[in-house]
Amino acid sequence: MTDGSDLEAPEEFTAAQGIEEDEKIRKIQRENLTRVAHENKERRRQWALRKTRPKSKKNVDLEAAATENPEELPNIGELLPSNIVEILAAREKKTFSSDSEEEALKEKPKKRKKKLRNSGPETILLNKIPPPQCLESSLEFLKKRKMQVSRSSAILKNADQALRLISSKGNLLSKN
Structure with missing residues (x-):
């Protein structure tokens, strides 16, 4: 040093x-x-x-x-x-x-095989599941409420549109 x-x-x-x-x-x-x-x-x-x-x-x-x-x-x-x-x-x-x-x-070290990921026990199709009870009860509530409350035509149109969107085909309420 x-x-x-x-x-x-x-x-x-x-x-x-x-x-x-x-x-x-x-x-x-x-x-x-x-x-x-x-x-x-x-x-x-x-x-x-x-x-x-x-x-x-x-x-x-x-x-x-x-x-x-x-x-x-x-x-x-x-x-x-x-x-x-x-x-x-x-x-x-x-x-x-x-x-x-x-x-x-x-031998060269082999590549490890990737583990397959399981997303769950099995695949569930939403068409086979009936709509939940809370959705049906909320729709009934909206219908009753609509009949009871007097509103302007603009609000009623929007309410009808909302009701149509919720109950339209392809949604959770549809029973195919």
């Missing part, structure tokens, strides 16, 4: 450099996925071969000798001794995973 250097500062990239770095990372990730899938496939194939072929007496004798004296067996190049390989194979056999893990790595 005293000399003002940016040793601990993160790297800064231009947009083009960032895109290149991103492409490199994605390429490495794809290669890793394919490598892991190939290794899992090979491991399953080897496991299936071990399961299906019967062990001969020679193989049993060699395995017994390998567990007793691992130094006596010749090592070829960089290969591990057979007893270590068998221990690792036994450990793999215990933790053998299904294909679903491999498929989960390959």
Whole structure:
């Protein structure tokens, strides 16, 4: 901090450099996925071969000798001794995973299905519902009131029009 250097500062990239770095990372990730899938496939194939072929007496004798004296067996190049390989194979056999893990790595996350929204328990048609009692009683009240009160012709025309609009076809009062 005293000399003002940016040793601990993160790297800064231009947009083009960032895109290149991103492409490199994605390429490495794809290669890793394919490598892991190939290794899992090979491991399953080897496991299936071990399961299906019967062990001969020679193989049993060699395995017994390998567990007793691992130094006596010749090592070829960089290969591990057979007893270590068998221990690792036994450990793999215990933790053998299904294909679903491999498929989960390959597949992209699927889009979630949208839930259907229910607007209610069922659709109700207004034509099938009879008009409420309050509407009928209010119409009766208007008719009685109209007969009782003397009004000018303008008000009576508007009252008739209001009565016609309320009781006209296609409204709640209509009984089809």
